[in-house]
Amino acid sequence: MTPILTGTKKVVTGNHAVSYGVMLARAQVISAYPITPQTQVVELLSEFCANGTLRAKFIKVESEHSAMAALIGAASAGARTFTATSAHGLALMHEMLHWAAGARLPIVMANINRAMGPPWSVWTDQNDSLSQRDVGWMQVYCESNQEVLDTVIQAYKVAEKVFMPAMLVLDAFVLSHTAEPVEIPDQALVDQYLPPYQPIYKLDVNDPHSFGALAPPDVYMELRYKMHRAMEDALAEWARADEEYHELFGRRYGLIEPYRTDDADLILVTSGTVTSTAREVIDELRAEGRRVGLLKIRVFRPFPAQFVREAVANARKVAVIDRNISFGMGGIFAQEIKAALYNACDRPPIFGFVAGLGGRDITPHVITEIIEYAESHDDPEDLIWVGVKR
Amino acid sequence: MRNFTLPERELMGSGHLGCQGCGGALAMRYVLKALGEKTIVVIPACCWTIIAGPFPYSSLKVPVLHTAFETAAVAASGVRAALDIQGDTETTVIAWAGDGGTFDIGLQSLSGAAERNENIIYICYDNEAYMNTGIQRSGATPLLAWTTTTPEKTPKSEPKKDIMGIMVAHRIPYAATATIAYPDDFIRKVQKAKSIYGTKFLHVLAPCPPGWRAPSEWAIKLSRLAVQARVFPLYEVEDGERYTLNAPQADEPALPVSEYLKLQGRFSHLTEKDIQTIQGIIDKRWQKLLKLVQS
Numbered sequence: 001m002t003p004i005l006t007g008t009k010k011v012v013t014g015n016h017a018v019s020y021g022v023m024l025a026r027a028q029v030i031s032a033y034p035i036t037p038q039t040q041v042v043e044l045l046s047e048f049c050a051n052g053t054l055r056a057k058f059i060k061v062e063s064e065h066s067a068m069a070a071l072i073g074a075a076s077a078g079a080r081t082f083t084a085t086s087a088h089g090l091a092l093m094h095e096m097l098h099w100a101a102g103a104r105l106p107i108v109m110a111n112i113n114r115a116m117g118p119p120w121s122v123w124t125d126q127n128d129s130l131s132q133r134d135v136g137w138m139q140v141y142c143e144s145n146q147e148v149l150d151t152v153i154q155a156y157k158v159a160e161k162v163f164m165p166a167m168l169v170l171d172a173f174v175l176s177h178t179a180e181p182v183e184i185p186d187q188a189l190v191d192q193y194l195p196p197y198q199p200i201y202k203l204d205v206n207d208p209h210s211f212g213a214l215a216p217p218d219v220y221m222e223l224r225y226k227m228h229r230a231m232e233d234a235l236a237e238w239a240r241a242d243e244e245y246h247e248l249f250g251r252r253y254g255l256i257e258p259y260r261t262d263d264a265d266l267i268l269v270t271s272g273t274v275t276s277t278a279r280e281v282i283d284e285l286r287a288e289g290r291r292v293g294l295l296k297i298r299v300f301r302p303f304p305a306q307f308v309r310e311a312v313a314n315a316r317k318v319a320v321i322d323r324n325i326s327f328g329m330g331g332i333f334a335q336e337i338k339a340a341l342y343n344a345c346d347r348p349p350i351f352g353f354v355a356g357l358g359g360r361d362i363t364p365h366v367i368t369e370i371i372e373y374a375e376s377h378d379d380p381e382d383l384i385w386v387g388v389k390r
Numbered sequence: 391m392r393n394f395t396l397p398e399r400e401l402m403g404s405g406h407l408g409c410q411g412c413g414g415a416l417a418m419r420y421v422l423k424a425l426g427e428k429t430i431v432v433i434p435a436c437c438w439t440i441i442a443g444p445f446p447y448s449s450l451k452v453p454v455l456h457t458a459f460e461t462a463a464v465a466a467s468g469v470r471a472a473l474d475i476q477g478d479t480e481t482t483v484i485a486w487a488g489d490g491g492t493f494d495i496g497l498q499s500l501s502g503a504a505e506r507n508e509n510i511i512y513i514c515y516d517n518e519a520y521m522n523t524g525i526q527r528s529g530a531t532p533l534l535a536w537t538t539t540t541p542e543k544t545p546k547s548e549p550k551k552d553i554m555g556i557m558v559a560h561r562i563p564y565a566a567t568a569t570i571a572y573p574d575d576f577i578r579k580v581q582k583a584k585s586i587y588g589t590k591f592l593h594v595l596a597p598c599p600p601g602w603r604a605p606s607e608w609a610i611k612l613s614r615l616a617v618q619a620r621v622f623p624l625y626e627v628e629d630g631e632r633y634t635l636n637a638p639q640a641d642e643p644a645l646p647v648s649e650y651l652k653l654q655g656r657f658s659h660l661t662e663k664d665i666q667t668i669q670g671i672i673d674k675r676w677q678k679l680l681k682l683v684q685s
Contacts, residue, residue, distance in 0.1 A: 028475045029468065057471035061464060062502030069461035069499065073432065073468025076455050079475055081468075095458055203453040203469060205428045205481050212456030214444040 007185045007249075014175030017145040017182050018084060018110040018168075019044035021152025023054045024190040025108075027082040028197075029074035031059040031067040033089060036122050037172040038112045041084040064089035068096035068107075075105035076211055078202035080156065083107070086172065087114035087128040094132065097165075101136025101227065103212055106159030106166070106197070108152065109137075113272065113323075114172045115358040123359020124172035126272070126324035130332045136227055138166040138234055139300040141271040145180040150251055153190055157241040160197055162230040169300075172359065174273040189248050231302040238299050255304040257296040258311045260286060264293030266374055267315040267348075271297045271333060274321055274362050281367045292371055297333060305340035312337075313346040319374035321367070321386075323356045330354065330383035349380035355387065394574035397423040406449035408441040411606025413596030413613060414515040415441055416570045418450075418486065421513060424580035427452060428481045430473075432466040434496060435459035436488030437522040437598075438515075460495040462487040463503035466510040474509075482511060482584055489516040489530035493551050504560040507588040511580070514553065514591070517598035525601045532621075533671065534664050535656050536603075542659040549671060554593055554627070561630030563588040568624060569595040571614035575624055575636050582626075595622045603655020612653060618645040620676045625683065633682040640680055647672050 012020065018041045022030070030049070032042040048054035057079075059070045064085050071081040085093065090111050100107050111129050115121035129139060140155065142148045148170050155166040170176060201209065215223060238255055246252035257275075260282055261267050270278045275296040282294045295311050297304075312318050322331025329335060334352030341347040351374045356362040370386060401422035408415035414437050422429065429452045433439060439456060443449045457465040462485035470483045485503075487496055492514035500512060519537045520526040527537040529551040540546040557565045564586050568576040576594070583590035597613050599606040616622040617637050624636040638644070647669045651657040660668075 029471045031468065031471075055475070057475050059464075059467055059471055060506065061467075062498060062505070066461065066464040066499045066502055069457060069464045070468035070471070072457065072461075073455065073465035073470075074472035075468075077430070077469045077472035077476075079472035081472075096461070099458055203430050203455055205430065205453060208448075208451055208453040210442060210445070210448040210450070210454040210456065213442060213448065213454070214439065216444055219445060 007183050009181050009183050011179045012145060012182050013040065013177055013179050014145045014148050014170050015040035015112070015177065016044050017149040018152055019048065020182070020184055021149040022082045023048050024185060024187060025153050025156045025194055026080065026196070027054070027056055028079040029057045029059065029071065029081045030083065031061050031070035031074070032083045032085070033061055033064045033067050035064070035086050035089040037114060037176045038084045038086045038089070038110070040176070041110055064092045065096060068093040068100060071107050072096060072100055072103060072105060075107050076103065076203050078197070078199050080197040081107045082109070084110040084112070086112040087116055090128045090132060091116065094135065097132055097135040097137055100165045104163040104227070104230070106156070106163055108155045108159055109165070109167045110152070111167050111169050112172050112176045113169055121358045122172065124174060124323070125357045125359065129167065129169045130324050133301065133332070136164065137301065138164055138231070140166065140168045140298055141300055142168055142170045142175065143273055143275045143296065145175060145182045146251065147253055148175060149182055149184070150245060150249070150253070153185070153194060154238070154241045154245055156194055158234055158237045161237045162234045164227070164230050164234060169272070171273045185249050193244060193248055234302050235304055253298055255299040256307050256311060257298060259294040259296065261293030261295060261311060261315070263291055265291040265316045266371060267293045267295050267312050267318050268367070268371060269295045269297060269318060269320040269333060269337060271300065272323065274323065274356065277362060277364055278321070278367050281364050281371070285368070285371065303336055303340065308337055308340050309344045312341070312348055313344070315348045317351065317374050317380070318348050319351045319353060319370055321362065321370060322352065322354050323362070325354050325357065334382070351377070351380050351384060352382050353384045353386050360387070396573060397577070399423060399426060401427065401451045403449045403451070405443070405447070406441050407443060408437070409600050409606070411599040411609040412437070412441070413570050413598060413609050414438060414488070414517060416609070417515045417594050417596050420570065420573055420576050421484070421580050422450070422452065424577040425482050425484070425584060430455065430469055430481055430483050432457055432462055432469060432483065432485045434462040434487050434491045435522070436491050437517070438486060438488070440522060459491055461499055462491055462496055463508070463510065463512055464499040466512070467503050467506070467508040470509055484511045484513055486513050486515070488522070489514060489518060490520045490528045493529035493553050501560065504557060504562050504589045504591070507562065509587055509589070511583045511590045511592065513594060515594045515596040517596045517601060518550070519601050521598045521601040533668060534660060536659060537656070545659065557591040558627045558630050560589070562591060563629055564590040564626065566626035567593045567595070567622065569613040569617060569622060571610045571617065572624060572637060579626060601656070603658070604653055608653060612650070615645065615650040615653070619647045619650040620644050620672050621647060621650055623676065623679055625679065635679070635683045640683070
């Protein structure tokens with residue numbers, strides 16, 4: 001199919017890119033609670049609901065815990081649902097994140113990465129979303145406002161295919177409050193890409209069933225096995241959804257994105273907006289003849305382990321930038337990549353860098369230093385704090 | 391008794407997992423008789439998590455959504471929103487929670503739903519403690535009652551939270567008390583709630599024989615005595631201001647509270663003085679209620 005680019009371009013913030021994505025996906029029930037830096041997402045959605053641009057019920061709840069609980073009710077009754085949050089809001093939802101996943105509800109949420117308090121911070125890092133790694137939600141880290149909008153639509157496609165909830169993640173302020181030109185896809189094409197949600201089961205008075213009833217040990221484990229299988233299937237579904245999206249809209253992102261990695265001795269691994277900065281640095285260093293490449297991790301859950309193995313198989317070193325910290329262990333992306341590589345035949349040494357916590361800038365200079373550190377040291381180190389004042 | 395026929399339809403099976411004499415089980419049976427098949431029930435953590443039956447069984451012939459402890463009202467709001475946006479305004483959505491899920495952990499989301507005037511019926515079946523986890527005190531446990539976390543030497547030192555007062559303060563269109571010994575009053579209230587748009591709240595006293603330390607065949611008797619002793623008067627409040635007293639009547643001689651307390655092991659440690667203290671509180675509350683009814 002020839003790419004059809006009939007949409008208009010608008011200059012929008014990352015937050016509003018989320019709102020446009022939700023509008024185009026025709027979410028039916030939205031529930032949210034205000035928290036900086038997410039709030040603009042639902043402000044614009046409120047306007048869309050008020051002026052009829054989006055035909056949806058918007059439940060303005062008294063907490064994020066209730067936001068997720070409302071969507072669990074709504075999705076169980078067959079509606080396409082959406083919420084957005086950040087940091088403490090996401091943490092408050094934790095119990096219901098398990099519930100949404102265990103109930104196999106394809107809820108889509110945007111989480112604007114914000115550092116956790118105390119001390120209070122509104123700036124970006126990934127500890128909020130990564131703290132929710134094991135709840136059974138898909139997690140996709142976005143790099144640009146265009147990717148944010150496109151990922152909302154793709155997330156519904158995949159979530160409703162595998163019946164697992166999906167969280168797209170974007171950096172506070174760097175994306176959430178920064179305006180970029182974004183192509184707003186044509187509604188008719190989005191409708192073609194994303195037909196109305198058809199649940200297999202829902203609360204139905206004509207076909208009454210119980211949802212979430214007590215499960216004895218002889219069935220519980222099988223339900224967890226099925227969740228894991230759904231997550232594995234989701235890898236292929238993300239790839240398929242991305243390809244179909246490319247056919248209709250001319251854009252695709254991959255589960256991971258290797259950039260100039262083919263002959264790279266050192267591969268830098270990033271996620272989120274650090275990737276854009278790193279791409280510039282890689283180009284500069286390549287211009288100097290240095291054999292460096294970049295690997296962006298976009299889909300974090302399910303973790304594309306096999307793709308990561310293949311992408312770094314020929315590198316001599318891997319340097320991971322983590323804008324997060326698992327206290328007492330190290331950067332979380334670095335841990336995941338190590339886990340993915342341990343049983344692989346070709347596994348380059350991995351340097352783990354923690355940088356940019358609480359919104360500290362990760363500049364081209366910082367990234368160059370990271371690359372040079374890894375290039376100039378032979379023995380890998382699990383945790384290297386970047387730019388920390390000691 | 392006035393002419394009253396219990397609706398014949400039976401939407402609850404006899405194979406439920408309630409204890410013998412469970413007031414909460416009988417309450418659900420009456421509610422579903424009143425509401426009929428086009429009802430969706432949202433149940434947070436409570437005795438009914440068990441009573442409804444484990445997978446793959448259900449003791450109810452209506453759809454049930456189990457949800458987390460503190461989310462009954464808001465999960466029901468979500469179900470309501472989804473039905474509405476799909477064009478189903480006919481189905482009734484009820485949140486069905488115990489006293490812990492209502493008075494304590496679920497109060498925030500209940501208050502939120504009431505403030506937004508969500509179009510749901512919220513029913514609290516109140517057995518006056520965390521019975522499902524083994525009789526721990528809740529905000530609904532009465533003054534001086536024994537529970538496993540308020541042992542006889544230090545029985546509950548605080549009176550029961552006034553949940554009706556809290557809900558009435560939200561000025562919801564309808565709030566009422568009911569109990570299983572008065573099925574005509576109970577079913578009428580459920581049907582009235584169904585006919586009103588917005589948040590409806592029913593506070594249902596549901597005696598728990600194991601938790602109250604009483605024989606299982608006394609559940610309905612205790613429910614009746616609670617009303618007659620004015621421990622649990624039956625009344626309804628419309629729009630947060632119009633009070634109607636249903637039972638006992640204002641001019642009806644009161645049963646001493648000791649007649650209610652002495653049948654229950656959870657009060658067996660009470661002294662005469664304790665009983666007088668409780669009687670004093672009940673008399674004071676009754677007078678306050680009469681004033682609200684008369685105003």
